[in-house]
Amino acid sequence: MAVHEPEARQSYLVFACGSSWYAVPAESAAEVVTFPELTRVPGSPAHLLGVFAHRGEVIPVVDMGLLVAGVSQSSRRAVLVRLPRGTLGLTASTVAGVSPVTGALEPLGSAGVQVHLKGPAKSGPRDVAVIDPEGLFDHLSQGA
Numbered sequence: 001m002a003v004h005e006p007e008a009r010q011s012y013l014v015f016a017c018g019s020s021w022y023a024v025p026a027e028s029a030a031e032v033v034t035f036p037e038l039t040r041v042p043g044s045p046a047h048l049l050g051v052f053a054h055r056g057e058v059i060p061v062v063d064m065g066l067l068v069a070g071v072s073q074s075s076r077r078a079v080l081v082r083l084p085r086g087t088l089g090l091t092a093s094t095v096a097g098v099s100p101v102t103g104a105l106e107p108l109g110s111a112g113v114q115v116h117l118k119g120p121a122k123s124g125p126r127d128v129a130v131i132d133p134e135g136l137f138d139h140l141s142q143g144a
Contacts, residue, residue, distance in 0.1 A: 014095075017090070
């Protein structure tokens, strides 16, 4: 008799930047921090708010509202997304916590940052865009 394992469900850290909700795989979300005054990076795109030092690492902070929708969302908090190549801080106005996400995880667009946002997806009653952390890191590393 075959033993059926329960379907693996990935958990996500769900957070908002302004009125838009996002989710990142929980294993990539290192922590949520209130960041200090940032150091601007000369010549950087507007969505890169600057960098700060945290536990011996220089962390760039990306304004998710400006990156995705072109509207800056004032926030002093960030979700730190840790990847093998480095850590990114993604601005967050609200953090809902860790929960499962359901839905189709297809790219929400064919160009730009939308390629690295997946959906349509839901976390409870919220519509969320699931962030592909590796893809977003690559996108931002190309100076986008």
